[in-house]
Amino acid sequence: MDAVSAEVHDVVGIGFGPSNLSLAVALEELGQGRTEQPISAVFFERQETFGWHRNMLLPSTTMQISFLKDLATFRNPTSKYSFVSYLHSAGRLARFVNNQDFFPTRKEFHQYLEWVASNFRDQVNFAHEVVSVRPAAGATGPMDHLEVEVRRLSDRSVRVVRTRNVVVSTGLAARMPDGIARGERVWHSSEFLTRFATVDQASLKSVVVVGAGQSAAEITRFFHDSLPHAQVYAVIPSYGYALADDTPFANQVFDPTAVDDYYFGTDTTRQAFWDYHKNTNYSVVDDDVIRDLYRRTYEEDVHGTSRLHFLNLTRVSAVEPAGARTRVSLTHGDIKELDVDACVFATGYHAMDPAGLLGDFDEQFLRDARGAHQVARDYRLVAATPNTPGRVYLQGGTEHTHGLTSSLLSNLAVRSGEIADSILGFRLIEEELELPAAEPEAVGNLG
Numbered sequence: 001m002d003a004v005s006a007e008v009h010d011v012v013g014i015g016f017g018p019s020n021l022s023l024a025v026a027l028e029e030l031g032q033g034r035t036e037q038p039i040s041a042v043f044f045e046r047q048e049t050f051g052w053h054r055n056m057l058l059p060s061t062t063m064q065i066s067f068l069k070d071l072a073t074f075r076n077p078t079s080k081y082s083f084v085s086y087l088h089s090a091g092r093l094a095r096f097v098n099n100q101d102f103f104p105t106r107k108e109f110h111q112y113l114e115w116v117a118s119n120f121r122d123q124v125n126f127a128h129e130v131v132s133v134r135p136a137a138g139a140t141g142p143m144d145h146l147e148v149e150v151r152r153l154s155d156r157s158v159r160v161v162r163t164r165n166v167v168v169s170t171g172l173a174a175r176m177p178d179g180i181a182r183g184e185r186v187w188h189s190s191e192f193l194t195r196f197a198t199v200d201q202a203s204l205k206s207v208v209v210v211g212a213g214q215s216a217a218e219i220t221r222f223f224h225d226s227l228p229h230a231q232v233y234a235v236i237p238s239y240g241y242a243l244a245d246d247t248p249f250a251n252q253v254f255d256p257t258a259v260d261d262y263y264f265g266t267d268t269t270r271q272a273f274w275d276y277h278k279n280t281n282y283s284v285v286d287d288d289v290i291r292d293l294y295r296r297t298y299e300e301d302v303h304g305t306s307r308l309h310f311l312n313l314t315r316v317s318a319v320e321p322a323g324a325r326t327r328v329s330l331t332h333g334d335i336k337e338l339d340v341d342a343c344v345f346a347t348g349y350h351a352m353d354p355a356g357l358l359g360d361f362d363e364q365f366l367r368d369a370r371g372a373h374q375v376a377r378d379y380r381l382v383a384a385t386p387n388t389p390g391r392v393y394l395q396g397g398t399e400h401t402h403g404l405t406s407s408l409l410s411n412l413a414v415r416s417g418e419i420a421d422s423i424l425g426f427r428l429i430e431e432e433l434e435l436p437a438a439e440p441e442a443v444g445n446l447g
Helices: 018-031 083-090 093-099 106-123 189-197 214-226 248-254 256-263 267-280 287-303 355-364 412-433
Strands: 003-009 011-014 041-045 124-126 128-135 146-152 158-163 165-168 186-188 206-210 231-235 308-311 315-322 325-331 337-340 342-345 391-394
Touching: 011 018, 011 146, 011 158, 018 041, 018 106, 018 412, 041 106, 041 128, 083 093, 083 106, 106 124, 128 355, 165 412, 186 189, 189 214, 189 342, 206 214, 206 337, 214 231, 214 287, 248 256, 248 267, 256 267, 256 412, 287 308, 325 342, 391 412
Parallel strands: 003 158, 011 041, 011 165, 041 124, 165 391, 186 342, 206 231, 206 342, 231 308
Antiparallel strands: 128 146, 146 158, 315 325, 325 337
16 A cells, blocks of 8 residues: 555645745745745756756857746745846846846746755655545545545655645646657757757757757857857748747737636637737747847858758658667758757647546546537636535646747746645635644654
8 A cells, every 4th residue: 555644735746846945935935924824835846957958058049038027026026936036146137237138048047946945845845756646545525635645756655645735737748749759869859959969969960950940049049159060951831930029019928817818718818819829939039049149050051061951841750760870851851861960859848637647537627619628717727517526726737728928937926826726715615714734654764
């Protein structure tokens, strides 16, 4: 029998990236003085240490959002966990201001996230994966607790943790084109720097990057800088990279108030969001990166030494081994096949789906006519009956209900605050009811 924790936590967070890190901050700040007992929260993360898109921390790449859209500022401008507080702690506040730039490098923002995460080490179990979420035996109502089955990756031991609220934030799953699998020299952008570090760079004499978004453009530029001896090919399905719309009016789609406009809007309104504003984030590239790449290929043309090639209106139809190299089959254009030493697919991600974790429990939550989960305004899965035990919240996978910011950092602080507020509200109800703690089947260690 799996060991079962004696304690019933207020929150179990699945995943500990920026979303659930922001939730930990919100629970601490919003919970102060609002409940009789401190909020009990524990988080489980597959990675061995905190990390956020480490494989895309390319040199000199910058954030695409303002530093003010950090883990807390939009919810609490006086938070000790703000990016400004981090800069002050690091002794760089004045120097950062002298940059006169709203957009820190991706590396510095990652350092900020690590700095905040270090304050919550006692709540996080790294190198752990959540296997399943289920109602406790005999659970018959919304105030009953859930059981979260957790596996320690080091020894594969399993235990069960009890909670009344689960917040799922497992991130996005890498997406490859149909029929194409990752391999030794076929990579997804999510694993790029790790894979790149394992190969002899001198052996990379010809490389190809597939995709039309920011990651594809950044990797193309990185290859061009890092491999001065190599031919670099960029396969783009459109006529060229599309410009990201980051103008002030368009950026209002990422404001916290825009979530209500989307959530309570009509089907026509929601469709208009995507039709008019998908170019703020999806398959688009920042202006400075586009201009830099175009300038490079133009200068090469002037000097007659072209090694940066853009294959526009082209798609990859197949990838297969070709001796020690990789053969990439292409549709459209003059080049039909490329034999390369590495192929990188910057082809995006699948949206987060909690169904795998919930298993049979997923049947107790409603779905819409398209088969997507129904999600309440507070990011809580809508239960099929009033007697469904516990509560399950989503940090991601809610683009269909809450709009474009659901998988982005832009609304992180406010979204986490809304989830924390909802959890605290239910906690106050439970305190008024003075619910007794359930008896555990067995007692295990959370270590």
